[in-house]
Amino acid sequence: MVDTMKKNKIIIGLVIFGCISIWYFSGSIQNNVNEKNTELKTAHIPNQDESVSSTQEFEKKTEKPTPISFEQPVVDSAKIIAIKYKQSLNYPPYSQPLSLNDFSLLNPNYFEPITMVTQDSNVTISMALEKYHFVAPEPIKVRVSGAEIYAAKIKVQDTDTRKTISNSTMQYSEGGYVAEIKGDSDYPIDLQITVLANVNGDDIPLVAQVKYNQKSAIVTGVKEPYVDGSDLAFPVSVKVEKAGLYRLRANLFSAQQPIASLVSQARLETGQKQIILKAHQSIVPNVDSFELSTFTIEKRSTHPSEPSRFGSSAIDTLSFENVDTSSLNRTAYVPSDNEKKRLSFLQNLAKTN
Numbered sequence: 001m002v003d004t005m006k007k008n009k010i011i012i013g014l015v016i017f018g019c020i021s022i023w024y025f026s027g028s029i030q031n032n033v034n035e036k037n038t039e040l041k042t043a044h045i046p047n048q049d050e051s052v053s054s055t056q057e058f059e060k061k062t063e064k065p066t067p068i069s070f071e072q073p074v075v076d077s078a079k080i081i082a083i084k085y086k087q088s089l090n091y092p093p094y095s096q097p098l099s100l101n102d103f104s105l106l107n108p109n110y111f112e113p114i115t116m117v118t119q120d121s122n123v124t125i126s127m128a129l130e131k132y133h134f135v136a137p138e139p140i141k142v143r144v145s146g147a148e149i150y151a152a153k154i155k156v157q158d159t160d161t162r163k164t165i166s167n168s169t170m171q172y173s174e175g176g177y178v179a180e181i182k183g184d185s186d187y188p189i190d191l192q193i194t195v196l197a198n199v200n201g202d203d204i205p206l207v208a209q210v211k212y213n214q215k216s217a218i219v220t221g222v223k224e225p226y227v228d229g230s231d232l233a234f235p236v237s238v239k240v241e242k243a244g245l246y247r248l249r250a251n252l253f254s255a256q257q258p259i260a261s262l263v264s265q266a267r268l269e270t271g272q273k274q275i276i277l278k279a280h281q282s283i284v285p286n287v288d289s290f291e292l293s294t295f296t297i298e299k300r301s302t303h304p305s306e307p308s309r310f311g312s313s314a315i316d317t318l319s320f321e322n323v324d325t326s327s328l329n330r331t332a333y334v335p336s337d338n339e340k341k342r343l344s345f346l347q348n349l350a351k352t353n
Contacts, residue, residue: 078350085346089335095231095280098251098258105261106251108296109133114206118199123148127195127206135213135312137183144195144206145176151198152177159190159209170195187212189307216242216299217268217311222292222318230329231278234292238275238311240268245300246311248275252283253291259283262292265300281328288324293317 091097098105115126125146134140144152152170157163165187170177177197195206223235236248245267252260262277277292295313335343 078346082343082346082350086343089339089343090333091282092280092333093339094263094278095283096261097283098261100258102258102261106258106294108249108294111208111210114208116204116206118202118204120202121148121200123199125149125197125199125204125206127193127208129193129208129210133211133213133310134183135310136185136187136215138312139183140181140191140193140210140212142170142179142181142193142195143176144170144178144197146197146199148199149177149197150200153196154179154181155194155196156181157192157194158188159192160188162192165191183212185214189213189309211310213309213311215311216240216244216309217246217297219248219295219297219311219313219315220272221315225290225320225323227325227327228278230281230331230333232281232284232290232323232325232328234262234277234279236264236275236277236295238268238273238297240270240273242299243267243269245302246275247298247300248277249294249296249298250277250292251294252279253293254285254287254289256291259285259290280333281330282333284325284328286325288322290320290323291317292320 088096100106104110109131111129111132113126113128115124117124123146125144127142127144129143130141140156142154153167154170155167156165158165166181168179170179181193189211191210191212193208193210196203197206198204217238217240219236220239221237223237225232225234227233234250236250238246238248240246245265247263247265249261249263251258252262260279260283262279264275264277266273266275268275293316295315297311297313299309299311301308
């Protein structure tokens, strides 16, 4: 009975930790399918003397295995999460520090190239796309590169139903093979792109999955920033084509150095609307020039049957000069009651003070 209770305790701990990890580290998207080849090697079959000797040696070296405890790894991981979450509470959730090490935030729509090394000829081939999220009617440009590729075909399918949408032959260009898949407002949100690259007579498959979103909203501009209490506010203009709950993200820079990742959420009706991004004083340096870039707007899912959809941006980067931040209220950020409760929960789980 005691052993059963201990096992149940361990399982519950793992489930709780898994939920916390998903909740704390959730964020994007990636999507890419990599295939790996395994070399087969001929096994050495020992004779009888070798077999006996090996068995005796194994028996001498074999010791009673140490019982594995799952509780300590869970506690250690929970401690790390609790420490990181506590550090994040020095800043409001809508305005978190950004550094050059935050690759996923600096490149939110990055597509990781699909790479494969062929088993027979040891040739490396790869498939690259411009990005991961597309918005209708954007075309999808695909490029395949690598030595000894003699031809390449491309197929587009609905990821869920496997229905083929298009088939075509890729064209050779500048040392690789390229194709441009024409955009369509009727495409499903989940697309699978399969390339068959002919390498020395063998068709090698490269498979990728991307998101193809229908029009929902587009970022059209940003007005001059202004001071709002402890925040430097950036009014962002958005043309909304489909009403809903939207989340807008952008990165704040100064002299091309990252400062903060900004996020805001608002329910918007159709038409020309506005979302305010705010940079908290705790991350705003004593400078007067800023750049805002890497805009990502997403129509949030409000129902299980309704997937989230990404919009687009008509601007890449906007610069603001002679910004007066002297009136910023330099009061430190105070975590909300809910944030304090989350921290307390994590610390209790990690058995920390």
